[in-house]
Amino acid sequence: MTRYVMVADLRRCVGCQTCTAACKLANGTPPGVMWRKVVDIEVGEYPDVQRVFVPTGCHHCDEPPCVSVCPSTASEKREDGFVTIDYDICIGCGYCITACPYEARHKVDEPIWAYGDQPMRHEEARFDERKLGVAQKCTFCVDTVDAGLAKGLKPGVDPDATPACVNACIGRAMAFGDLDDPDSNVSRLLRENKHFRMHEDIGTGPGFYYLWDKEELPL
Numbered sequence: 001m002t003r004y005v006m007v008a009d010l011r012r013c014v015g016c017q018t019c020t021a022a023c024k025l026a027n028g029t030p031p032g033v034m035w036r037k038v039v040d041i042e043v044g045e046y047p048d049v050q051r052v053f054v055p056t057g058c059h060h061c062d063e064p065p066c067v068s069v070c071p072s073t074a075s076e077k078r079e080d081g082f083v084t085i086d087y088d089i090c091i092g093c094g095y096c097i098t099a100c101p102y103e104a105r106h107k108v109d110e111p112i113w114a115y116g117d118q119p120m121r122h123e124e125a126r127f128d129e130r131k132l133g134v135a136q137k138c139t140f141c142v143d144t145v146d147a148g149l150a151k152g153l154k155p156g157v158d159p160d161a162t163p164a165c166v167n168a169c170i171g172r173a174m175a176f177g178d179l180d181d182p183d184s185n186v187s188r189l190l191r192e193n194k195h196f197r198m199h200e201d202i203g204t205g206p207g208f209y210y211l212w213d214k215e216e217l218p219l
Contacts, residue, residue: 002080003179007186009056009211011042012173015040015053021170028126030112035138047155057138057181058083058104066096081207082142097135101199142179156185
């Protein structure tokens with residue numbers, strides 16, 4: 001089997017938001033919509049206080065609440081772990097947006113451009129009318145991964161088969177790979193480091209892991 005997951009090393013993330021920018025460029029999301037965002041939080045007690053930057057987005061859960069509430073079956077979970085949305089059959093009801101505990105889903109009803117009422121060239125090139133009036137979210141760059149696999153490339157190793165946010169990370173804090181492969185980069189990272197998952201206690205089985213070596217969790 002194959003189970004693709006993301007790993008973020010919170011000890012290395014510097015909060016630069018490069019992953020956010022790379023995601024917006026790759027997916028053409030409009031202003032105010034961030035499929036990959038970085039949360040800036042504080043941990044500890046005065047005077048021993050520390051800032052921690054936490055990348056987040058869709059966690060591509062084992063038991064995704066968004067899928068179970070979808071009345072049109074537009075939201076689905078693939079066997080390799082990707083949670084996808086079929087824009088052609090999504091009815092835009094918003095049930096999945098409410099059900100997601102990670103606030104990872106968005107809905108945009110009309111085109112929104114960064115400057116004025118006309119798109120810039122990169123916005124026009126990446127505009128996808130199918131995303132209007134329906135749910136949208138981080139895809140783990142599934143199209144890039146699938147295209148890379150078709151060429152014999154390895155996700156998480158070869159850039160042309162790896163999510164844009166991982167490729168762009170200047171601190172090398174993010175990794176992507178097959179959790180079911182014991183020799184993969186993500187398996188090694190999780191085997192060698194203390195880690196946790198966000199809202200793991202609610203039973204979603206998130207496919208986004210965080211490396212953190214402190215007893216006190218930042219979330």
